[in-house]
Amino acid sequence: MVKGQMKIQQMAVMIVAVFFFFILVGLFFLGIVFKDVEGSAEDLQRAQAISSLGVIADMPELNFDSGESMTLDEDKLRIMSGEFGEDYDLFWPVASIGVYKVYPRFDEVEECPGTNCNYYEIYNPSGHENLQAGDGGYRDVKTYSAYVAICEKVRESGSTYDDCEVGKLVVGVRG
Numbered sequence: 098m099v100k101g102q103m104k105i106q107q108m109a110v111m112i113v114a115v116f117f118f119f120i121l122v123g124l125f126f127l128g129i130v131f132k133d134v135e136g137s138a139e140d141l142q143r144a145q146a147i148s149s150l151g152v153i154a155d156m157p158e159l160n161f162d163s164g165e166s167m168t169l170d171e172d173k174l175r176i177m178s179g180e181f182g183e184d185y186d187l188f189w190p191v192a193s194i195g196v197y198k199v200y201p202r203f204d205e206v207e208e209c210p211g212t213n214c215n216y217y218e219i220y221n222p223s224g225h226e227n228l229q230a231g232d233g234g235y236r237d238v239k240t241y242s243a244y245v246a247i248c249e250k251v252r253e254s255g256s257t258y259d260d261c262e263v264g265k266l267v268v269g270v271r272g
Contacts, residue, residue, distance in 0.1 A: 143241070146270040149191055150243040154266055158185070159219070161248040161259075169196060169264065171249040178209050178217040186222060192238045193269035194219040198247060200263045221269075238269040 153159065154167045158177065161170040174196055196217040197206075207214045247264035250257055 142239075142270060146191070146239070146241045146268060147243075149270070150241060150266055150268055153189075153191070153194060153268060154243070154245050161246070165246070167243065167266075168246045168248055168261075169266070171247050171262075174217040174219065174247065175210055177219045185220065189220050191220075191268045192271045193221040193240075193267075195221070195267045195269075196245070196247065197265045197267065198262055199244070199265050237271055240267050240269045242267045 151167065154169060159169050159173050161168040161173075196219060198215040203215045206216045209215075209217045242265050245264045245266045246261045248259050248261040251260040
């Protein structure tokens with residue numbers, strides 16, 4: 098009887114050992130499978146932010162009426178850079194939106210509206226300082242940018258033409 102109990106105890110210990118072995122193998126496998134989930138999430142967020150650049154530039158609220166892609170209307174930028182852009186809080190798919198005039202080159206940011214201004218802050222509910230693409234701006238927001246044309250209709254000497262400048266659309270996403 099003692100010998101039988103000993104064999105039962107040995108078999109129970111072996112079953113527990115095999116069970117723990119398979120748990121360790123499973124954890125090792127899950128570690129390999131999910132090791133780059135964070136990197137994949139960052140890549141997905143980056144791709145979403147980059148696609149948001151084109152979507153935002155082509156929105157009727159900002160797009161110039163030329164039918165061209167990545168062309169912003171300066172008159173609409175002036176309107177949206179006031180407090181009016183904050184009314185779109187639930188509409189914007191990003192954390193912040195700003196537009197810089199790139200040419201002519203500037204040394205210091207002058208927020209629009211104003212004379213010789215070069216920066217339109219369209220949407221920034223957090224009230225952080227002007228964002229430069231790539232610097233991260235502030236802790237929880239990463240910025241991405243794309244070059245755009247900033248155009249307006251100009252009437253001169255009885256004729257109307259499109260006057261365009263080079264600009265940079267900067268979008269911040271929570272990261």
